[in-house]
Each structure stands twice: as structure tokens, then as C-alpha cells.
Amino acid sequence: MYPDRASEPVDIPKDHPRYSSLMVRERLTELMMKGLVTPTGLISHGRGEAFDYLMNESTTQAALDAQRAAVAYLFNARNPVICVNGNAAALDAQRIIELSLETGSKIEVNIFHRTEERMGSLIEYMESCGAKNVLGRNPDSRIPGLSSYRALCTNEGIYSSDVILVPIEDGDRAEALVSMGKVVISVDLNPLSRTSRAATVSISDELSRALANMLRFAKELKNNEKEKKRILAKFSNSDNRKAAIDQICENLRSAAEDQKVGR
Amino acid sequence: MYPDRASEPVDIPKDHPRYSSLMVRERLTELMMKGLVTPTGLISHGRGEAFDYLMNESTTQAALDAQRAAVAYLFNARNPVICVNGNAAALDAQRIIELSLETGSKIEVNIFHRTEERMGSLIEYMESCGAKNVLGRNPDSRIPGLSSYRALCTNEGIYSSDVILVPIEDGDRAEALVSMGKVVISVDLNPLSRTSRAATVSISDELSRALANMLRFAKELKNNEKEKKRILAKFSNSDNRKAAIDQICENLRSAAEDQKVGR
Numbered sequence: 105m106y107p108d109r110a111s112e113p114v115d116i117p118k119d120h121p122r123y124s125s126l127m128v129r130e131r132l133t134e135l136m137m138k139g140l141v142t143p144t145g146l147i148s149h150g151r152g153e154a155f156d157y158l159m160n161e162s163t164t165q166a167a168l169d170a171q172r173a174a175v176a177y178l179f180n181a182r183n184p185v186i187c188v189n190g191n192a193a194a195l196d197a198q199r200i201i202e203l204s205l206e207t208g209s210k211i212e213v214n215i216f217h218r219t220e221e222r223m224g225s226l227i228e229y230m231e232s233c234g235a236k237n238v239l240g241r242n243p244d245s246r247i248p249g250l251s252s253y254r255a256l257c258t259n260e261g262i263y264s265s266d267v268i269l270v271p272i273e274d275g276d277r278a279e280a281l282v283s284m285g286k287v288v289i290s291v292d293l294n295p296l297s298r299t300s301r302a303a304t305v306s307i308s309d310e311l312s313r314a315l316a317n318m319l320r321f322a323k324e325l326k327n328n329e330k331e332k333k334r335i336l337a338k339f340s341n342s343d344n345r346k347a348a349i350d351q352i353c354e355n356l357r358s359a360a361e362d363q364k365v366g367r
Numbered sequence: 368m369y370p371d372r373a374s375e376p377v378d379i380p381k382d383h384p385r386y387s388s389l390m391v392r393e394r395l396t397e398l399m400m401k402g403l404v405t406p407t408g409l410i411s412h413g414r415g416e417a418f419d420y421l422m423n424e425s426t427t428q429a430a431l432d433a434q435r436a437a438v439a440y441l442f443n444a445r446n447p448v449i450c451v452n453g454n455a456a457a458l459d460a461q462r463i464i465e466l467s468l469e470t471g472s473k474i475e476v477n478i479f480h481r482t483e484e485r486m487g488s489l490i491e492y493m494e495s496c497g498a499k500n501v502l503g504r505n506p507d508s509r510i511p512g513l514s515s516y517r518a519l520c521t522n523e524g525i526y527s528s529d530v531i532l533v534p535i536e537d538g539d540r541a542e543a544l545v546s547m548g549k550v551v552i553s554v555d556l557n558p559l560s561r562t563s564r565a566a567t568v569s570i571s572d573e574l575s576r577a578l579a580n581m582l583r584f585a586k587e588l589k590n591n592e593k594e595k596k597r598i599l600a601k602f603s604n605s606d607n608r609k610a611a612i613d614q615i616c617e618n619l620r621s622a623a624e625d626q627k628v629g630r
Contacts, residue, residue, distance in 0.1 A: 129406075129407055132406075132410070143392075143395075143396040143400075143406075144396065146406055147395070147409050147410070147412055147413035148413060149410055149413060150410035150414040150415075151414065151416050153414050154416075154418055157559075294417065296420075349622070350623070353619050353620060357612075360609055
């Protein structure tokens with residue numbers, strides 16, 4: 105009466121109201137089957153979806169301001185690094201690579217559920233998307249304050265970085281990186297998460313949208329020292345995070361207003 | 368330098384601030400490996416986690432009121448049915464069975480990603496937890512308005528039910544069940560989801576907490592016809608959903624206040 109396959113891909117009609125979101129889910133699922141994304145990475149993606157939904161799945165003004173500041177920080181850095189984990193690679197490897205080229209940042213794969221096999225697969229995946237010199241395979245340093253495999257990193261990359269972009273980072277690690285004195289730029293849809301609370305610049309936006317905006321800002325700011333300086337002097341992460349939270353509240357209120365019909 | 372296993376269980380210290388939430392994730396992951404929970408079920412769980420977080424991981428007054436009304440509806444029903452999918456079974460099969468016994472409701476397994484194998488596994492899982500006469504294996508009816516396998520159900524259960532409890536239900540199916548004229552009771556942490564918007568009684572609470580409360584209310588209401596009547600006359604789902612949304616806003620605001628420190 106029905107097909108006897110457990111992992112049958114879902115047949116999603118293109119006019120489904122949540123088509124693009126469903127396609128991202130399919131890609132994450134596919135990369136989980138290949139071992140690049142972990143099962144808990146899927147749960148974490150779901151948490152992000154909920155916050156994205158509360159932001160009407162669009163970039164807020166607060167996020168745009170944080171993205172501009174993030175790009176200025178990357179340009180001003182001595183050794184900028186973009187951290188890549190399974191979810192980040194699955195969501196937008198292409199734009200991560202473009203942003204690293206545009207801002208002269210290194211790429212280091214750094215994962216929470218670390219196994220030699222997964223590290224290898226993720227580095228190969230990034231390389232298959234066009235990345236050169238992906239760091240992380242041979243860690244020679246440790247992030248202080250983290251236990252076991254979660255501390256491992258390279259001296260060339262994460263350890264000696266002064267500015268580090270961490271898309272979808274674990275709270276413990278974000279805090280440990282801040283404790284090392286680094287400028288930590290997070291991309292995390294939840295403005296209240298430990299990662300967002302710890303970061304120097306907390307971008308509450310969907311990763312692909314955030315990267316697309318940052319690429320645009322990188323092109324605009326590249327040779328404009330004065331503007332970079334102005335942006336960094338003006339940016340307050342605490343005010344910015346508050347604005348992000350206010351926006352969510354506003355969206356919730358108006359959604360509640362729209363939905364007064366009901367039993 | 369690190370263990371070479373991809374699905375190594377995570378070593379979670381008992382004093383971790385999110386211990387119980389992490390243990391639930393581990394259980395869902397384990398049941399996904401066994402094919403009972405789907406990968407998109409993990410993503411959906413993550414969405415729920417985000418809303419639970421916004422409700423301070425505790426049952427709101429609005430949820431308690433909805434749970435009381437839900438129990439009154441189940442008692443007053445001619446043919447009450449509790450729908451079970453992969454996530455619901457993984458989250459709290461035990462209390463689902465207890466509630467079905469306490470309220471005289473049938474249990475029918477009904478899943479979005481339907482395969483014969485998964486249906487069999489889920490029914491066996493429910494039976495291994497103590498459920499008797501679990502419906503769903505041999506569907507003989509269809510829910511009108513749903514395509515293909517998603518419409519399949521039994522006449523004895525879902526099709527002829529007048530009151531139906533759907534924990535963690537897909538929006539399409541919740542709407543289709545309402546269109547059949549049924550009283551639909553949803554348990555969905557997102558008070559703005561299509562399921563919550565469609566349902567007759569929308570419980571925005573974590574499933575295990577919701578079931579524990581409903582079991583308590585079932586014992587209290589069992590032989591109290593007057594109180595059941597009073598509860599149903601008083602309950603407004605539209606007001607209740609508004610109260611749930613207001614509570615989330617309030618929590619967000621106070622979280623924002625608490626976190627004014629920052630750069």
C-alpha cells in the first residue's frame with residue numbers, strides 16, 4: 105500500500121509555502137546521511153528555523169548593522185579566520201569561501217563532535233566547493249578551557265587569530281574564544297543564546313542571507329578606511345542585540361493581532 | 368588523536384545546565400538511527416526547543432487552561448483518538464499510553480513519512496511500552512484533502528473519531544482533520560504554527576509536561592460532569608493562544624533586560 109523505504113526523499117511541490125526552507129532541510133538530511141552533519145546538528149538547525157520564523161525570515165536592520173561591523177573587523181584583522189562546522193558547510197560553503205577570499209580570511213574546519221573521519225570529509229567537502237588551504241586536519245594547539253577533542257585547533261589558524269567568524273557555534277567554545285581575547289563574530293539566529301551573549305559582534309540572521317550581505321559590504325568597504333573606522337566606532341553589540349530582540353517581540357505581537365480569528 | 372567513530376554518543380556531564388534537554392536529543396537521535404524518528408523529525412524537535420526556551424521551559428497558565436479543556440473534550444467524546452508519530456513516541460510513549468487508558472482513547476500511529484517498515488516499527492515500539500490494540504497498520508480509510516500516503520488512516524480510529532489529540536502534527540493534516548468537523552487538540556510548542564492556528568484546542572507546551580498535567584486533570588475531572596461543562600463553556604482558544612504569545616513576549620523582554628551587560 106505504500107513504498108517500503110525509510111529514507112525516501114520527500115516530494116516537495118515548488119509552490120509549497122515553505123519550499124526553500126524544506127529544500128534546506130533535505131540538504132542537511134542528505135549531508136547527515138554522508139556523515140558531514142550530525143543528528144544534533146539537525147536539531148540545532150530546527151532551533152534556528154524557529155528564530156528565523158520569528159524574524160519573518162528576513163534580515164533585520166539590527167542584523168545589517170552587525171554584518172557591516174563584522175566585515176570592518178575582518179578587514180582590520182591581522183589574522184582573520186572563518187570557522188566552519190558541519191551545519192555551516194551544509195548551509196553555504198560557497199559564500200563562506202567567497203567571503204574568505206574577499207576579506208583575506210583563512211578557513212579552519214572545527215567541529216564539536218570531532219572524529220578523524222568527519223574532519224576529513226568536511227575538509228574534502230570544502231575543497232570540492234573550491235576552497236584552498238583549508239586548515240584543521242592537523243591540530244597542533246588547544247583552546248584553553250575546553251575539554252578533550254573540542255579544544256583542538258591549529259596555531260596557524262584559530263589559535264593565533266585575532267578576529268574569528270564563528271557561524272553556528274557552540275556556547276562553550278564561543279566563550280572560550282572570547283576569553284582568549286579574540287574579537288568573536290557569531291552568526292546565530294537566537295539573539296539570546298550563550299554564543300550571541302558571549303560574542304563581540306552577534307549577527308542574528310540566517311547564515312546564507314548573512315553571508316550574502318557581508319559579501320556586498322566587503323565590496324563596498326574594501327578600500328574605504330574612513331567608513332570602516334566610522335562603523336566600528338558607532339557599533340554597540342549590546343544595543344544591537346536589544347534591537348534584535350525588540351524586533352522579534354514586534355513580529356510576535358503583530359502575528360498575534362493578525363490571528364485574532366479562531367475559536 | 369581522536370576516536371574514529373561518527374555516531375559516538377556524547378558524554379554529557381550531569382551538572383550541564385541543559386542536561387535533560389541534551390538527554391532528550393540523545394534519545395531522539397538513537398531512535399532516528401533505528402528508523403522510528405525521521406531526520407526532519409529532529410529538525411522539528413529543534414524548532415520546538417526554541418519555543419520552549421522562549422517559554423522558560425515551563426508550563427504557562429495558558430497551557431494549563433488548554434490542557435484542562437483538552438481533557439474535558441476527550442472525556443466528552445464518542446470516539447476519542449490519540450495520534451502517535453515518531454517524535455511523539457520518542458518523547459513520551461509511556462504517558463501517551465497512560466492518558467489513553469485514563470480517558471478511554473484509542474491510539475493510532477499515523478506518520479507523515481509513511482513506509483510499511485516505519486509503521487511496523489512504531490507500532491511495535493508502542494506495544495513494547497505497554498500499549499494494547501494500536502491502530503494504523505491496516506488503513507482502510509483516507510482523510511479527505513490530503514495527498515497519497517499521508518491521507519491513510521483507519522475507520523475504527525482517526526476516520527470516525529470526533530475528538531482527536533495530535534501531538535506534534537503537520538499543519539496540512541491538522542487543517543484536514545478540522546475540515547472533517549473533528550475537535551482537534553494539538554500539542555505544539557509554537558503557538559503561531561499552522562497546526563496551532565487550525566486546532567480547536569492548541570496546547571503550547573512541551574509534550575511530556577503537557578501529558579503529565581493532562582493525566583493529573585484526567586484524575587480530577589473523571590467523575591465531575593459539572594466541572595467538565597464549566598471548563599468547556601469558559602474556554603476560548605483564541606484568547607488562550609493570545610495569552611501564550613503574550614507570555615513569550617514578556618519572557619523575551621525580561622531576558623533582554625537581564626542581559627544589558629555586553630559590549
